[in-house]
Amino acid sequence: MASDTLIEAQNLTKKYDDFVAVDNIDFQVYKGECVGFLGPNGAGKTTTIKMIHCVLPPFSGSLTIAGMSVSSKPREIKKMIGVAPQEDNLDPDFTVLQNLLVYARYFDIPKPVALKRSEELLKFIQLEEKRGVIIGQLSTGMKRRLILARALINEPQILLLDEPTTGLDPQARHLIWDKIRTLKKQGVTIILTTHYMDEAAALCDRTLIMDKGKIIETGKPAELVKKHIGEDVLEIEYDEKTMKTLQTMFPGARLEVVSERIRVFTSQPHGLFETFLQKHPTKGATIRNANLEDVFLKLTGRQLRE
Amino acid sequence: MKTRNRIAETFKPPELTYRVWKVWRRNFDVFMKTWKVNFFPPLLEPIFYLVAMGFGVGQFVKSIEGLSYLQFIAPALVAITTMNSSFFECTYGSFVRMYYQKTFDGIIATPISLEEVIAGELLWGATRSLISSSIVIAVIAAFGLISTPLALLILPIAFFAGLMFSAIAMCFTSLAPNIDFFNYPAFLFITPMFLLSGTFFSLSQYPAVLQTFANIALPLTHSVNLARGLMLGKPETSLLISIAWIAIVTPIFFIICINAMKRKLVK
Numbered sequence: 035m036a037s038d039t040l041i042e043a044q045n046l047t048k049k050y051d052d053f054v055a056v057d058n059i060d061f062q063v064y065k066g067e068c069v070g071f072l073g074p075n076g077a078g079k080t081t082t083i084k085m086i087h088c089v090l091p092p093f094s095g096s097l098t099i100a101g102m103s104v105s106s107k108p109r110e111i112k113k114m115i116g117v118a119p120q121e122d123n124l125d126p127d128f129t130v131l132q133n134l135l136v137y138a139r140y141f142d143i144p145k146p147v148a149l150k151r152s153e154e155l156l157k158f159i160q161l162e163e164k165r166g167v168i169i170g171q172l173s174t175g176m177k178r179r180l181i182l183a184r185a186l187i188n189e190p191q192i193l194l195l196d197e198p199t200t201g202l203d204p205q206a207r208h209l210i211w212d213k214i215r216t217l218k219k220q221g222v223t224i225i226l227t228t229h230y231m232d233e234a235a236a237l238c239d240r241t242l243i244m245d246k247g248k249i250i251e252t253g254k255p256a257e258l259v260k261k262h263i264g265e266d267v268l269e270i271e272y273d274e275k276t277m278k279t280l281q282t283m284f285p286g287a288r289l290e291v292v293s294e295r296i297r298v299f300t301s302q303p304h305g306l307f308e309t310f311l312q313k314h315p316t317k318g319a320t321i322r323n324a325n326l327e328d329v330f331l332k333l334t335g336r337q338l339r340e
Numbered sequence: 341m342k343t344r345n346r347i348a349e350t351f352k353p354p355e356l357t358y359r360v361w362k363v364w365r366r367n368f369d370v371f372m373k374t375w376k377v378n379f380f381p382p383l384l385e386p387i388f389y390l391v392a393m394g395f396g397v398g399q400f401v402k403s404i405e406g407l408s409y410l411q412f413i414a415p416a417l418v419a420i421t422t423m424n425s426s427f428f429e430c431t432y433g434s435f436v437r438m439y440y441q442k443t444f445d446g447i448i449a450t451p452i453s454l455e456e457v458i459a460g461e462l463l464w465g466a467t468r469s470l471i472s473s474s475i476v477i478a479v480i481a482a483f484g485l486i487s488t489p490l491a492l493l494i495l496p497i498a499f500f501a502g503l504m505f506s507a508i509a510m511c512f513t514s515l516a517p518n519i520d521f522f523n524y525p526a527f528l529f530i531t532p533m534f535l536l537s538g539t540f541f542s543l544s545q546y547p548a549v550l551q552t553f554a555n556i557a558l559p560l561t562h563s564v565n566l567a568r569g570l571m572l573g574k575p576e577t578s579l580l581i582s583i584a585w586i587a588i589v590t591p592i593f594f595i596i597c598i599n600a601m602k603r604k605l606v607k
Contacts, residue, residue, distance in 0.1 A: 050607070089448050091606065109451040117449040123442030127370040136369065139362055140450035188450075 038064045040192065040223050041086060045095035048081050048247075055081040057247035058095065068214070068224040070234040070255075072326075073244035074334050079227040080120065082244075083194050086225070087115050099192070113141065116190030118181045120197045120227075124169045130180055131156070131165040134187055141188040148187070155183040159213065175206030182213060193217060195226040199233060211236060231327040241326070245334045255326050262332055263324035268298040268307040270319045283310060292336070299328065354455035354598045362452060363460025364467070366443075371468075382425070382472035386417045386479045393540065405542055407572070414485045415567035416539040418476050418494055419501070422567075423560050425472040426465035426502040427530060430509035431522045434461050439519070444605065454605060458598045462506040469502025470495060480571075488573030494566070497583075501563045504586055507593035508559065514600035533560040538568075562586055 041063035048056040056078040063069050071079040084090040085097055088108035097104045099111045125133050131152055138148035156162045159179040164172065172180065178198065185193060195214070199207040214237055218224060228234055234241050235255040243251040243258075251258065270276055272294045280289060280298060287300035300306070307321045371378055390410060398409035405412065437443040448454050474495060480486055512525045537543075537560035543551050554561045562582035569579045 087449055089445075089454075089606070108453070112449065112451045115449075119442075119445065119449070121442055121445070123446040125366075125370075125443060125446065126441055127373065132369075136366055137446070137450070139365065140359075140447060140452050142451070 038066075040065045041097075041099050041225075043082075043095065043097045046082070046085065046092055046097050047094045048078070048085060048090065049093040054247050056085070059244075059247075059249045061242055061249060061252070063223060063225060065223055066218075066221050067239050068218050068226070068237055070238035070241040071225065071227040071244060072229075072231070072234055072241055072330060073227075076246075077244040077334075078247040079244055080196055083117075083196050083225065083227060086192075087117050087194055088112055113188065114191045116185035116188060116193045118178075118185040118193070118195045118198055120200070122177050122181065124177060124180060124184070126169045129166050129168055130161060130172070133169065133180065134184055137184050138187050143188065151187060151189075152183075155186055158186075158216075159183045160209070175202050175209075178202060178206065178210060179213075182210065186217075191223060193222050193224045195224065197227055197229065199228070199230065207233075231325060231330055235326045243330065243333055250333055251329075258329050259324050259326055263299050263328045264301040265324055266300075266307055266321050267324050267328060268310070268319065268321050270296045270298070270316050272296050276316060279314060288332075299324070299332075349603070350596055350599050352599060353595055354459065355453070356456055356459050359452045360456045360459045360463060363447060363457050364463045366447075367461070367464040368467070378471075379475065382421055382475040383479060385421070386476045389417055390414070390480070390483055405544075410483070411485055411572070412542075412568075413540055414480045414483070415494075415571040416537075416564050417480070418473050418498070418571070419537075419560060419563035419567045420534055420539060421472045421476045422469045422498045422501050422563055423505050423530070423533065426469040426505040427509045427525075429468045430461060430465040430506040431513055431516075431525065432519065433465075434510065434513050435516060435519050435522070437461075438513070438605075454602055455598050458510060458601045459594075462503060462510060462594060462597070465506030465509065466499050466502035469505065470499045473498035473502075486571060488571070490573045490575070491571045493570045497563070497566050497570070497586075500590060501559070501566075501586055504559060504590040504593065507590060507597045510597035511593060511600060514597060514604045533558050537561040538564050559586070559589065 039062050041061075043059060043061050046056060046059050047054065059078075059082070071082065073079050081090060085092050085104060086099065088104045088111050091105060100114065102111055104111060125136060128136060134152035134155060135145075135148050138152065143151070153162075156165055159182060161176060161179055161183070164176060169177070169180075182195075182198065185195075198214070199210050202210070211233070214224060214226070218237075224237075226234075226237065238255060240253065241255055241258065242249050251262075253261070270280070272291055277289070277291075277296060280287075280296065284298060284300055284302075284306075286302075287298050290297045290299070298307070311319055311321070390413075393413055394410035401409040403409075444454070444457050447457050477486070477491065477494060481491075509525075512522065516522060537554055537558045539560070543554055543561070546554065562585045565582045566579055566586075569576055
């Protein structure tokens with residue numbers, strides 16, 4: 035297993051004068067994996083990503099990429115990484131194609147190779163027709179796709195995607211998901227951060243949940259759901275009588291009241307809620323599958339972070 | 341100990357590679373996309389000055405250091421252009437690329453380092469000075485005010501003086517919390533230099549204290565002195581002093597501004 039470790043962090047810390055952004059974390063990323071960093075705003079996800087691609091120096095601890103330390107081999111590391119940042123930093127003075135070509139130059143990619151790759155990438159992200167268009171005229175979705183293409187110009191072994199689909203419509207999101215899956219199949223190791231739990235569940239082999247600079251849980255999405263929530267969730271409109279009935283019927287369960295609805299989480303197997311509803315038909319009751327969002331909210335709480 | 345570290349950090353020579361030119365090249369490519377617009381100001385501005393100051397104000401000036409007023413101000417116009425193009429490129433221009441366009445963030449995600457990005461910006465600022473100064477010299481030549489090939493030496497000087505002004509400008513950029521901040525150096529540094537560095541009247545008209553001040557503290561004084569000496573074909577020892585002044589000040593600010601930008605951007 036150790037030989038497959040591509041990224042390894044030990045006691046990794048990023049500290050500022052008055053606060054700790056990343057607090058003594060350990061993690062590994064293995065070759066070919068897609069790992070999701072989840073966490074509320076300010077959890078330390080982006081800081082961790084920036085340390086991996088060598089633009090923020092760690093305060094203490096060690097961080098190695100393919101056996102190279104971020105503090106001693108930044109250029110070698112950056113050569114093998116592609117980064118799609120959260121913010122749009124495409125070059126507004128250039129066209130779509132020029133953005134790719136200028137970026138290729140930063141990697142010392144010879145012009146003919148850069149041209150060939152750019153054309154392939156434009157095809158890959160379905161922006162061939164926009165090749166001559168200035169960045170300002172692209173939609174948000176097109177910009178995100180171009181940022182993804184730009185991150186691939188150096189044929190990276192590791193791809194860092196910081197909130198790749200934030201602010202996109204469902205069509206654009208699914209297109210990006212599609213591309214990420216294709217890249218995964220090609221063997222690219224992917225690290226992504228996201229606020230969308232469905233995205234993490236759909237794409238990631240493994241997720242790391244961060245909060246307040248620490249990694250508080252890690253595992254496969256489905257296993258985390260099973261471990262923390264169970265299989266089903268029952269949601270019922272709130273009133274005191276129902277609440278009492280539920281408390282007696284499911285003594286071991288966790289009951290949560292949010293916006294006038296009761297949510298019942300129990301680790302007991304399938305079928306239990308159905309039996310309950312047959313006995314106590316309740317208006318507006320639904321049974322749904324437990325999901326990663328339930329895990330996330332359970333672990334990180336419901337308070338707003340900012 | 342902390343202060344000592346801070347000083348060592350401020351004066352630490354940056355590690356630079358050929359990649360600096362890739363940053364330069366990016367800016368050059370953008371410049372060439374809109375070259376027509378970019379060539380206009382340095383072409384028209386000296387014409388306005390020569391007409392207004394030379395034919396207008398100049399009518400009231402008999403001669404200054406044995407020169408016609410036009411001959412006197414023409415080299416100063418080159419020096420002013422040198423200063424303005426690099427200073428504004430590395431304040432407003434660099435700030436827009438750094439803060440609004442996030443261009444620097446994009447570049448440092450590649451094998452290029454932040455030090456190289458800033459150095460590339462400085463070399464580009466110097467190049468803008470060279471381009472604009474060349475145009476101004478051509479205009480002045482068209483007015484028949486250049487009679488010696490020595491004037492061509494102003495071009496390399498424009499590049500190096502441009503590098504100096506770029507580095508000074510980048511120091512202000514490292515301090516700027518927002519783009520409006522640049523009003524301060526523009527009005528408290530550039531405008532006084534524009535008027536008080538022996539540009540439109542001779543420094544010898546100053547009291548001795550002010551003359552010394554202009555020679556020690558105002559970089560434009562030396563740019564003007566060099567441009568005037570070379571354009572009039574009078575190589576004097578004072579030119580060597582001006583070259584030495586620029587040669588000493590430029591590397592100091594070059595190093596300081598790169599480290600200051602690093603401190604600002606790498607947190």
